[in-house]
Amino acid sequence: MVSGQDKTLTSERIYLSPPHMGGTELERVQLAFADNWIAPAGPDLALFEQDVCDYIHASNAVAVSSGTAALHLALLAENIGRDDEVIVSSLTFIGTVNPILYVGARPVFIDSDAHSWNLDPNLLEDTLRKWSKSGRKMPKAVIVVHLYGQSADMDAIMAICDRYGVIVQEDAAEALGTYYKGRHAGTIGRAGVFSFNGNKIITTSGGGMLVSEDEEIISHARKLATQAREPEAHYEHTIIGYNYRMSNILAAIGRGQLTVLEERVARKRQIYDTYKNALNDIPGISFVDEMPYGRHTRWLSVMLIDEHEFGASPEDMRLALEEHNIESRPIWKPMHMQPVFSDCEMIGGKVSEDLFTRGLCLPSGTAMSDAQLAYIIDVIHEVAAQ
Numbered sequence: 001m002v003s004g005q006d007k008t009l010t011s012e013r014i015y016l017s018p019p020h021m022g023g024t025e026l027e028r029v030q031l032a033f034a035d036n037w038i039a040p041a042g043p044d045l046a047l048f049e050q051d052v053c054d055y056i057h058a059s060n061a062v063a064v065s066s067g068t069a070a071l072h073l074a075l076l077a078e079n080i081g082r083d084d085e086v087i088v089s090s091l092t093f094i095g096t097v098n099p100i101l102y103v104g105a106r107p108v109f110i111d112s113d114a115h116s117w118n119l120d121p122n123l124l125e126d127t128l129r130k131w132s133k134s135g136r137k138m139p140k141a142v143i144v145v146h147l148y149g150q151s152a153d154m155d156a157i158m159a160i161c162d163r164y165g166v167i168v169q170e171d172a173a174e175a176l177g178t179y180y181k182g183r184h185a186g187t188i189g190r191a192g193v194f195s196f197n198g199n200k201i202i203t204t205s206g207g208g209m210l211v212s213e214d215e216e217i218i219s220h221a222r223k224l225a226t227q228a229r230e231p232e233a234h235y236e237h238t239i240i241g242y243n244y245r246m247s248n249i250l251a252a253i254g255r256g257q258l259t260v261l262e263e264r265v266a267r268k269r270q271i272y273d274t275y276k277n278a279l280n281d282i283p284g285i286s287f288v289d290e291m292p293y294g295r296h297t298r299w300l301s302v303m304l305i306d307e308h309e310f311g312a313s314p315e316d317m318r319l320a321l322e323e324h325n326i327e328s329r330p331i332w333k334p335m336h337m338q339p340v341f342s343d344c345e346m347i348g349g350k351v352s353e354d355l356f357t358r359g360l361c362l363p364s365g366t367a368m369s370d371a372q373l374a375y376i377i378d379v380i381h382e383v384a385a386q
């Protein structure tokens with residue numbers, strides 16, 4: 001046990017990013033129960049969509065069962081399918097990529113830039129130039145991921161994709177509350193996706209949302225998400241759809257959560273600053289900067305450990321934290337390194353491979369106490385001293 005620590009700190013597990021209710025969610029759920037709006041549709045659903053649109057300054061949104069479902073609908077709404085290729089960041093969670101396979105298209109992975117950890121615009125430009133010159137069919141879309149709460153360089157990516165007529169879709173699952181030059185991540189490309197999974201900055205326990213300025217994309221996605229039912233009294237179907245709609249009860253939770261989102265961002269950023277101030281001077285430990293173009297929400301605080309300089313690997317650190325009942329997690333294993341995607345093409349790869357070798361996500365839950373945070377930092381210092 002770390003010397004001088006309160007025993008309750010060691011017995012209670014500290015999770016990576018657990019749900020943190022704001023206080024009004026249960027009341028909203030109870031109101032929905034009182035009105036018997038337990039069905040998938042209901043007033044909270046439309047109000048949640050509207051609340052999110054108001055917050056991110058978007059015009060249209062459809063709330064669905066997960067971020068993965070929202071991405072699937074985004075691809076379907078653009079008619080992306082067999083014979084199409086989609087360029088996608090390799091450094092991400094598999095939920096970004098699976099929908100590309102669901103529609104029968106092929107993912108082509110691309111590396112990150114070392115500063116933002118997100119899709120490298122220079123590499124994208126080189127790639128599209130080469131494809132265009134060689135006569136290779138252009139990718140139908142590029143899916144940009146805003147990782148851990150930091151935006152990709154959207155102006156550069158939009159300009160390149162506009163030049164070559166490629167659609168940009170934003171996976172902002174980890175980036176609700178993230179800004180890029182004063183605009184919300186997720187609202188810059190043709191469509192954007194958010195996740196309300198239990199570990200996200202706000203949660204509906206599970207859920208997602210697709211947003212777009214293009215009303216047709218959202219109305220088509222809404223139709224697909226409700227078994228593609230035609231507007232007839234009887235059940236009429238002309239295309240295949242999905243049962244992807246968010247339930248009204250979960251939307252009620254989301255409405256409550258949204259009222260505390262800015263508080264959550266502030267606390268996440270404070271947690272990150274505390275880690276950085278306490279640990280940055282240890283040889284071999286470093287952190288990623290906030291890009292000057294935006295606001296990083298620090299959804300997860302990620303620490304980089306140079307094994308040779310620090311004297312222990314990120315996995316040694318993870319196990320040491322685990323011994324103290326503290327959950328941490330390696331950075332996402334890049335998709336081009338995943339056995340399931342071993343046949344897929346990869347553009348570059350050194351940056352994401354290096355980040356995977358060095359990165360460790362630290363507990364970032366906004367309900368975490370200052371004493372718990374100090375305890376985690378003490379454990380890290382203890383590993384550093386060994």
Ligand SMILES: Cc1ncc(COP(=O)(O)O)c(C=O)c1O
Pocket residue numbers: 065066067068069092093094095096145171173174194195196197207208
């Ligand atoms: C980058 C990224 N994309 C997509 C998803 C998928 O979201 P969901 O879990 O809501 O399906 C997640 C997280 O869960 C994610 O982190």
